[in-house]
Amino acid sequence: MRLTAFLLHWKKKPPPGHVWRGKHRKVKDPAYYDLLKLRHDFEQEERNMLFLRHPYLTKEQSEGHMKEIKVRPDFVTINQNARNERFNKHFTWQDQLVHLRTTDCWE
Numbered sequence: 001m002r003l004t005a006f007l008l009h010w011k012k013k014p015p016p017g018h019v020w021r022g023k024h025r026k027v028k029d030p031a032y033y034d035l036l037k038l039r040h041d042f043e044q045e046e047r048n049m050l051f052l053r054h055p056y057l058t059k060e061q062s063e064g065h066m067k068e069i070k071v072r073p074d075f076v077t078i079n080q081n082a083r084n085e086r087f088n089k090h091f092t093w094q095d096q097l098v099h100l101r102t103t104d105c106w107e
Contacts, residue, residue: 015024057065 015022015026017024019026020028055062
């Protein structure tokens, strides 16, 4: 009984709250797969940096390479302009107050 109480007393308690989050979380030891994945990520980053340091085309060669490609019309602005043509008409005060002209008569 005493040995059991002693062993249970020194048993490490789980962290409070969520086991894998927070200040007192349980931290996993890195596995061999994690080291391989980290190495692969570093190699991929190095390949990307190599391509950025030594581009395929120079700045002079890449100048104007998109001239043949036509710019597509922006259908959103075309539709907005067509819709707003009905509402953006210019009105003057005379147009707004024409219904008040009752004294004009036909002669």
